[in-house]
Amino acid sequence: MKIIKFLTFICIFFLSITSNSFSLIEVDITRGNLNPLPVAVSPLSQNNESKKIFKNQLNLEDLGLEISKVIENNLKKSGLFNPLSRDAFLQKPDIAHLKPRFEDWSLIKAQALITGKVLIENDRLKVEFRLWDVLAAREMLALAFTTVPSNWRRVGHIITDKVYERLTGEKGYFDTRIIYVSEEGPKTQRVKKLAIMDQDGFNTKYLTLGNELVLTPRFNPTNQMVTYLSYFRNLPRVYLLDIETGVQEVVGDFPGMTFAPRFSPDGKKIIMSFAKDGNSDIYTMDLENRIVERITNHPSIDTSPSYSPDGKYITFNSDRSGYQQIYLMKSDGSNVKRISFGNGIYGTPVWSPRGDLIAFTKLHKGKFYIGVMRTDGKGERLLTENFYQEAPSWAPNGRVIIFYRETKTDKKGEGFSAKLWSIDLTGYNERLVETETDASDPSWSSLLSN
Amino acid sequence: MILSKILKNTFLVIVFSLAVTACATKKTTTEVGKQDTQIQGDVYVGSDTVGELAKGVPDRVFFATNESILTTKSRDTLRKQAAWLRENTNVNVVIEGHADERGTREYNLALGERRANAAKDYLMTYGISADRISVISYGKERPVDPGSNPLSWSKNRRSVTVKAN
CATH class of the missing domain: 3.40.50.10070 (TolB, N-terminal domain)
Structure with a gap:
């Protein structure tokens, strides 16, 4: 760029x-x-x-x-x-x-x-x-x-x-950008586009036209590439987009839906879910040699994978216990162990760039929470509660989390909105992140300059 | 003396809590009452939003929260779809799997996929060839009902069979 x-x-x-x-x-x-x-x-x-x-x-x-x-x-x-x-x-x-x-x-x-x-x-x-x-x-x-x-x-x-x-005494997070999904239109027919903006909401650019459904964009470590899910030609697949050139390509040749993509910390692999005959497991694809590796093999839904910053571990969510819970494994798929044991169901684990915490979404008694836990699953802290919110993404210094929140509609089904919010790791300083349109699925870049 | 006082208090507490429980129960039944006829065991059984794959053949089946199990009614619907497809061999179908808005986006994509495949598998056991059926999951992206209540959510937890050609 x-x-x-x-x-x-x-x-x-x-x-x-x-x-x-x-x-x-x-x-x-x-x-x-x-x-x-x-x-x-x-x-x-x-x-x-x-x-x-x-x-x-x-x-x-x-x-x-x-x-x-x-x-x-x-x-x-x-x-x-x-x-x-x-x-x-x-x-x-x-x-x-x-x-x-x-x-x-x-x-x-x-x-x-x-x-x-x-x-x-x-x-x-x-x-x-x-x-x-x-x-x-x-x-x-x-x-x-x-x-x-x-x-x-x-x-x-x-x-x-x-x-x-x-x-x-900590690195900042201001010279950064947010990539997100811009949303417009009625709840039953949302038009979604990839959008990118400065961390403070300025310089918004739209990267897709809204002709097809796009979801869950995520930056690579150098902020030049984005991986996301696109329904281009009604085939939901993981794509790669070069922000500088605008060139898009499908990732791998899978005979079914691929989704929930993220980059490995070195940017060389994409980790994602692939759904085969109704069952979703976690796979990686090496972007240089295109070699695909299967990481999990289980009849449950395994999705939302996220690497530890050193690339040695993967956290993901699975419903193998009957409900969605957070698991940890080595990056080769061995040593799978469940780490979330609180009340409710847990999803979207995202490893902090500092390595010490995992941010997650929790659903308990009809409320959604954004929280953090240590990587052994202990020390759970819920930062914010609402009708619906999910998809935490860390600021590069690991001190602030951005996520999106949806409103409850009224009796006529009206009043829907989706907005980006940020909150400090302390649980204080919750703020609306202003966007030109409704917005969801935020991903925070690393620092553009160092 | 003291003991009797304690007993008396305990009795009062019990009576009070019974009253509270009674109120609570009553309140729940009146709230749910209207929806009772349309939701059974968390699965939508009404006819609102249901279209037709062909005349007399409903196009969709509904699921319980987080489930992909086919109910008796769903199996009945899918048998009708299979019978019609056996007679109309030139028609291929797409089964669209959907989830309600009360789950994380990525998990819901997987859940929609699971639901669509549950319907596909059932059609296959009634003689429809796999190459006539494709599936696509929309997760929670395409609700039919924009409401934020249990009835709306039950209508959105669905798989819909549509003609592909």
């Missing part, structure tokens, strides 16, 4: 000056955060010449301000930060970026301050930013990079990632 390739970091011109014996601000993300850190995002400054160019090329009056809005929005939605109102800022952006007057910023209760500068240099957008600890009156981080001007929203996401990482 061009968009991904062009972004080059030119230099890290200041490394954060780490002085010992200084306690800088820190944000703890392992708990629900009731006191988000007050942060001031000063609009990125720009000179008059660059301002004209931005106006011409991007039709934006104030690019610096627009980028700072992207950052503010990201920080706010994370639930960990409280971006302060710009109206209260006393210092001008260009001066603040050179040397903040910390008294002014602490007066408005800011604990962290982000400043920056944007300019055009040889037709490229050059961005500098700094993160300041207001109370300690110190610089915590300073970075500069260049990109093409049209990519300015990603600049905001990358800055947010750097700030998040510096303040929490």
Whole structure:
């Protein structure tokens, strides 16, 4: 994908000056955060010449301000930060970026301050930013990079990632995308298309036209390829789509429905279910040599497989006990063992990118839950309860889960909707993820840049 | 004295809980009452949404939640379909398997497949050749009834036999 390739970091011109014996601000993300850190995002400054160019090329009056809005929005939605109102800022952006007057910023209760500068240099957008600890009156981080001007929203996401990482000690998840199924039309005749957007809901693109039913898209590790289920010519099969070229191909030559695809963590295989004579088992196909391997062989429904990040294990759901439950096995299909033993039925296990947890959907007494459990099935925690929700997908840092939720229709069968939601691993900070249309089956990409 | 007091209290509690149980039972029966005639043992037995494969031959059969077992009524319907197909040897069929909305998408695709195959297998035991029958699962993607209640769900748990040519 061009968009991904062009972004080059030119230099890290200041490394954060780490002085010992200084306690800088820190944000703890392992708990629900009731006191988000007050942060001031000063609009990125720009000179008059660059301002004209931005106006011409991007039709934006104030690019610096627009980028700072992207950052503010990201920080706010994370639930960990409280971006302060710009109206209260006393210092001008260009001066603040050179040397903040910390008294002014602490007066408005800011604990962290982000400043920056944007300019055009040889037709490229050059961005500098700094993160300041207001109370300690110190610089915590300073970075500069260049990109093409049209990519300015990603600049905001990358800055947010750097700030998040510096303040929490964990990688961010802002320079990422979501692929999902866009839904329109009445409940009995939904038209579904593959759609992709930035994590914050901007830059939506539709990848299929809606002529055939499409379901369950998932990224490969490099975010260039997507595997999904398509009903093209009324033959439900797993497909592969190259996002850059738009080329689609069917995966393997199976004499029946293939579904529930995901990539292996190295991106070399697709794992999926194949239904033969009414029975669904799990198979893999190597994308290089096209060799198909059967992983499970059981008269029950085995589906929704997901690899551990090291590729050594697979979690899946099976109704071999009579009801849908979550199982674990080695990646060759040996050592199958059930791990879900709570009340209710369990499905859609998805391994956390950190490796320590499995997210799942649970149905109990008519309610659907999104939850997490350890990989031995212990330590179950239910994060959210609703009439219908499923299909958890992890943010690349394993701290946030996105899923979709459907509403109950009224007595006339009206009022149906499907929307994307996100929730922190803590169970706090549940948020609607805004999409242009109704949406389902979200899959979170890995970080586009590192 | 104390003992009698405890006994008295216990008695009151029992009487109270009986009253509550009675209320609860009564409430359930009135709510379900209307649907009783159309759902038996969690399987839809009404005629709403049912079309015809041919004159006098119903096109669909219904299933219990999470099940692919054919009921007596379903087997009767499928025998009628088989009889008609034996007389109309030029007709091939597609059996579409469906699930209700109360399950995860991927599991429901597998369940729809299982249901369609249950119907296919039964047609085959009544002499219809496998190469005349194809199956497709739509999981929960194509409900006939958009309702979010047990009656609607029972109509959506179905396999439908349609002419392929």
